[in-house]
Amino acid sequence: MSLLDCFCTSRTQVESLRPEKQSETSIHQYLVDEPTLSWSPPSTRASEVVCSTNVSHYELQVEIGRGFDNLTSVHLARHTPTGTLVTIKITNLENCNEERLKALQKAVILSHFFRHPNVTTYWTVFTVGSWLWVISPFMAYSIKASHILISGDGLVTLSGLSHLHSLVKHGQRHTAVYDFPQFSTSVQPWLSPELLRQDLHGYNVKSDIYSVGITACELASGQVPFQDMHRTQMLLQKLKGPPYSPLDISIFPQSESRMKNSRSGVDSGIGESVLVSSGTHTVNSDRLHTPSSKTFSPAFFSLVQLCLQQDPEKRPSASSLLSHVFFKQPYFEFL
Known part of the structure; x- marks a missing residue:
């Protein structure tokens, strides 16, 4: 079967x-x-x-x-x-x-x-x-x-398994993966520098930590980083550019473009809701802020900067990231 x-x-x-x-x-x-x-x-x-x-x-x-x-x-x-x-x-x-x-x-x-x-x-x-x-x-x-979902009971889950790669091959665990799939350009904002670089060093689970940092920026701002950048410019920024943070205006789309992207389905969708009975979208205007109008806690900045290190070896593991002060502080101080 x-x-x-x-x-x-x-x-x-x-x-x-x-x-x-x-x-x-x-x-x-x-x-x-x-x-x-x-x-x-x-x-x-x-x-x-x-x-x-x-x-x-x-x-x-x-x-x-x-x-x-x-x-x-x-x-x-x-x-x-x-x-x-x-x-x-x-x-x-x-x-x-x-x-x-x-x-x-x-x-x-x-x-x-x-x-x-x-x-x-x-x-x-x-x-x-x-x-x-x-x-x-x-x-x-x-x-x-992207692939972060929440159930009616409030359970947060991760979906999108089609691009996963195993570090275990032929019964042996490897330290890196050298299989570079042809990703759609729409997912490039979340990909790590080493994954985009596609060199002999390969990549490992630290690439996921980088994606966590990008997703944190996306959740905090309600916008997809690099969405308005030309692909070549985005690649240069990721591969050679200086570190960036949730408040870097240059990596976020402008308001008018963002609203257009939101309706076309390429934006993060933060601030939108789906009315199940009719299928129409409503926009919560209280959530539509540009990064410049927001302030973030030092703990959040620290978390993002750790995740977005150019050198994957300098990024924390998933277990150590859970011990970060950002996750230990009271919920009302998160951002």
């Missing part, structure tokens, strides 16, 4: 929805069989959702976003037998090249191995014809900085 034809996180196996007759050269040649990996669903009601691969059991309510270079539509939906709200990502596999298919496959495989409350899991994955359906817990899609 193909991993992308049916994957349930419960221990109940479900019949594949793949049509019986498939050409050996079809899109499914990349979706190879994998051993079944499973764990218990989070709750009794959720278990009914987890194992449901019947399309008629899902009522699509509104499209709340797009992703995977606009190849995937993200929908708020309801699992009608239980009334549970879920998020459904729908991708037409016929529109995906070999590289995209492998990325989708990797995301599904890796979702087996992340059993953490703050990592978004896939409840069910199956195909209907050439369409891939991925069922996940419903998260408030508008509260985001």
Whole structure:
């Protein structure tokens, strides 16, 4: 049974929805069989959702976003037998090249191995014809900085597993990765200098720490850093330029451009909300500030500067970062 034809996180196996007759050269040649990996669903009601691969059991309510270079539509939906709200990502596999298919496959495989409350899991994955359906817990899609999502219960989770790379190969743990995927230009603002440099030094988990620093700037300002910069200028700034901070006006888009980008979907979306009943966007004007109109605490500056060090060896580890004074101070003093 193909991993992308049916994957349930419960221990109940479900019949594949793949049509019986498939050409050996079809899109499914990349979706190879994998051993079944499973764990218990989070709750009794959720278990009914987890194992449901019947399309008629899902009522699509509104499209709340797009992703995977606009190849995937993200929908708020309801699992009608239980009334549970879920998020459904729908991708037409016929529109995906070999590289995209492998990325989708990797995301599904890796979702087996992340059993953490703050990592978004896939409840069910199956195909209907050439369409891939991925069922996940419903998260408030508008509260985001790229792949940071929050559930109705306030649980913050990280999504976006398609670009993950393992440091373990052939049973051995390596100190660096030398596989440089062809990232979309839209994600370059979050990428570390060493990842963009693509030299013989490779990159490791410290690249994620750099991305944390960029995301912190994005969350604090409500704007994507470097969004208005020409790509060449942004690369020079990242690779050779001086360190920057959340208050560096030059790396943030101007207000007029930012509002335009916000409506086109490339902005961070901070300050927006999605009305689920109608699918319309509203803007909270109290959140739309330019970096120059904000002040940040010394602890926040320190956190960002540590994350954005040019030399990855000077960046803290994730565990040591959690001991930073920024995370130890009272919540009302965060920024």
